[in-house]
Amino acid sequence: MSKVYVSYNNIISSLGFDSVSVAKEVIQGKSGLKQIADASIMPEPFMSSLIDDEVLSAAFNNTSEKKYTKLEQMFIASLQDTFSQSNIALTDRVGLIISTTKGNIDALDDANDFPKECAYLDVLAKNVTNYFGFKTEPIVLSNACVSGVLAVAVAKRYIKSNMFDQVFIVAGDLVTEFILSGFNSFQALSSEICKPYDKNRIGINIGEVAVSALVTKNEANLSDDAVEILGEASCNDANHISGPSRTGEGLYRSIKSALNQANLTSEDIDYISAHGTATMYNDEMEAIALNRLGLEHTPVNSLKGYFGHTLGASGLLETIIGMQALKQNKLIKTLGFAEMGVTQPINIIEETTEKPLNTFLKTASGFGGCNTAVIFKKVK
Numbered sequence: 425m426s427k428v429y430v431s432y433n434n435i436i437s438s439l440g441f442d443s444v445s446v447a448k449e450v451i452q453g454k455s456g457l458k459q460i461a462d463a464s465i466m467p468e469p470f471m472s473s474l475i476d477d478e479v480l481s482a483a484f485n486n487t488s489e490k491k492y493t494k495l496e497q498m499f500i501a502s503l504q505d506t507f508s509q510s511n512i513a514l515t516d517r518v519g520l521i522i523s524t525t526k527g528n529i530d531a532l533d534d535a536n537d538f539p540k541e542c543a544y545l546d547v548l549a550k551n552v553t554n555y556f557g558f559k560t561e562p563i564v565l566s567n568a569c570v571s572g573v574l575a576v577a578v579a580k581r582y583i584k585s586n587m588f589d590q591v592f593i594v595a596g597d598l599v600t601e602f603i604l605s606g607f608n609s610f611q612a613l614s615s616e617i618c619k620p621y622d623k624n625r626i627g628i629n630i631g632e633v634a635v636s637a638l639v640t641k642n643e644a645n646l647s648d649d650a651v652e653i654l655g656e657a658s659c660n661d662a663n664h665i666s667g668p669s670r671t672g673e674g675l676y677r678s679i680k681s682a683l684n685q686a687n688l689t690s691e692d693i694d695y696i697s698a699h700g701t702a703t704m705y706n707d708e709m710e711a712i713a714l715n716r717l718g719l720e721h722t723p724v725n726s727l728k729g730y731f732g733h734t735l736g737a738s739g740l741l742e743t744i745i746g747m748q749a750l751k752q753n754k755l756i757k758t759l760g761f762a763e764m765g766v767t768q769p770i771n772i773i774e775e776t777t778e779k780p781l782n783t784f785l786k787t788a789s790g791f792g793g794c795n796t797a798v799i800f801k802k803v804k
Contacts, residue, residue, distance in 0.1 A: 426641045428580045429803060431650040433637040433744045434505040436498050436596075437731060438473040441483050442505060443649075447748035450730050451776055455759055457617050457629050457732055464535075465601045466608070471615060472599050473631035473732050492551065493528045493538055498634030499552050499594045506636040507556070509647065512590060516559045519588040522549040523565045523575040523595035525736035530600045552594065560588075566736065568790030569699070570658065571595065572635070573739025573798055577656035579639035589641060596634035597735040603630055610666070612703060618733075620700035620726035620758055621707045621772055623765035628701050631732025635741045649751040651800040654783070655686030658796040666791050667705055672713030674795035675787060679717055682785070682797040690718040693799070694781045695755055695773070697746045699789045700726020701733055702760065706789060711766035722785075725773040729759030739788040739796065750781050750802045 433443050438456035440446040449456075456473035460466075475498060484497040485504060492500065499522075512518065524545065531542035541547055549562035565575050572595045579591035597603070607613050607630060614627035639653075640646075659681065661674030668674070683689065696719065698710055714720055727742050734741055749756055757776045764772070782802050789795045 427643070428583050428639060428641050428653045429646055429650050430576060430653065430743065430747065430800065431638045431640050431647045432506050432509040434502045434635065435741060435744055436475065436502045436634040438475060443744050443748065447745055450727070450745055451752070451754055451756060453757065453759065453776065455617055455730050457631065466604050470604065470613060471617060471629045474599055475632055488555065493531065493542055495528050495596055495598050496548060496551050498596050500555055502634040502636040503552070503556065503592065503594050506592065506638060510638050510645065514557055514559055517589040518558070519560050519582055519591040520553060520558050520562045521565055521575045521579055521591060521593045522552060522562050523571040523593060523736050523740065525566055525568060525571060525597050526603060529602050530598055533601065567794050568792050569733070569735055569738060570788040570790045570794045570796040571736035571739065572741065573743060573786050573788045574658055574796045575740060576639060576653065576743060577658060577796060577798055580653045580656060583639065583641050591639045592636065593639060593740060594634065594636040595737040595740045597632060597737055599630050599632045614702065617760050618702035618728050619760035620702040620728055621765055621770070622761050623763040625702045625765060628703055629728065629732035631734045633731060633734045633737050633741055635737050635744060637740060637744060646803060648804055649747045650803045651747050651750060652803055654688065654799040654801050655682040656798040657681030657685065658794065661793040661795060663793050668709040668789055668793065670709065672709040672716065674793055675710060675713040675789055676716050678795045678797040679713065679785065679787065682799050686799045688799065690722070692783060693719065693722050693785045694783050696722055696724040696785045696787065697742050698724050698726050698787050700728055700758065702728060708766050711768040711770045714770055715768040720769050721771050723755050723771050723773050725756055725758045739786065743786050746784050746786055746800065750784060753778055753781050755779050
């Protein structure tokens with residue numbers, strides 16, 4: 425069977441509009457989160473990372489007369505960059521996966537100028553597909569907060585099953601009143617930069633990004649940060665609509681299955697890019713699952729302190745930063761962490777350091793009990 429890789433990619437975020445510059449900011453310890461005072465979204469100031477509309481408009485190269493929503497502009501701007509890097513012609517062997525949790529949810533706002541039908545995920549997908557002229561129907565993947573990394577796994581499966589030779593993924597979500605009010609109803613929002621795994625955490629930050637990547641079996645055309653997908657799995661713990669299994673069962677089974685598929689053991693993982701939302705039940709569940717697998721000594725980080733939780737984009741965003749970490753042999757610190765706040769020991773990366781790296785494990789967990797794990801290996 426041919427190998428499958430994650431290759432050319434792009435990040436559109438508050439820290440920059442390309443993967444290399446964004447990763448540079450992260451490695452230097454800079455957060456894209458800041459306090460936002462916008463009463464039209466939230467009555468009280470909140471911590472978030474937002475895409476500047478003017479900067480986005482300048483980067484968005486609209487070649488048609490059609491008007492696009494903010495999220496569509498983010499998706500198209502990100503995909504344009506990835507297309508430009510990869511120089512791939514669109515044929516019926518090239519697929520597209522759209523990964524998002526809520527899509528154009530802002531279209532439902534009374535003050536929004538776009539038709540409310542834009543909130544349907546298939547409308548978003550078709551608008552992006554038609555802009556680029558894909559020859560195949562778009563695949564919409566919306567499975568809560570595992571969507572971004574699950575899209576990588578699904579793309580690999582499509583290629584392995586010979587449905588496609590290459591699959592582009594674009595993922596993103598917006599920060600809107602709908603999203604913020606939902607998390608605020610759980611009393612889960614932090615007014616400060618979030619503190620994953622920390623004893624003094626008080627909740628999450630929500631951020632917005634758009635990210636894209638090419639998943640391919642073409643070894644002759646790979647980016648210099650490309651990684652091979654060694655193993656992947658997704659399991660549902662069926663515990664609660666918004667709360668994970670207290671034993672970390674779904675995450676445990678996902679990681680174990682991914683290790684088995686990759687024919688690796690826990691000792692073969694150089695570091696873990698975890699979900700790390702800075703909420704009590706998520707952080708504790710992850711610590712339990714990692715200990716059950718013998719991964720308590722493996723360096724682990726959460727990137728939520730740099731971008732906030734970017735929902736359906738988070739898994740792909742953090743995969744791309746992980747690719748840069750492998751390329752540069754950097755263990756990136758968990759911003760916001762100071763004092764252990766989980767009952768099981770885990771090896772939180774407290775300072776960004778250099779270390780030879782070859783593999784990393786990306787995990788994600790989300791509402792509805794979904795859990796996904798993917799193992800990557802450096803190519804060059």
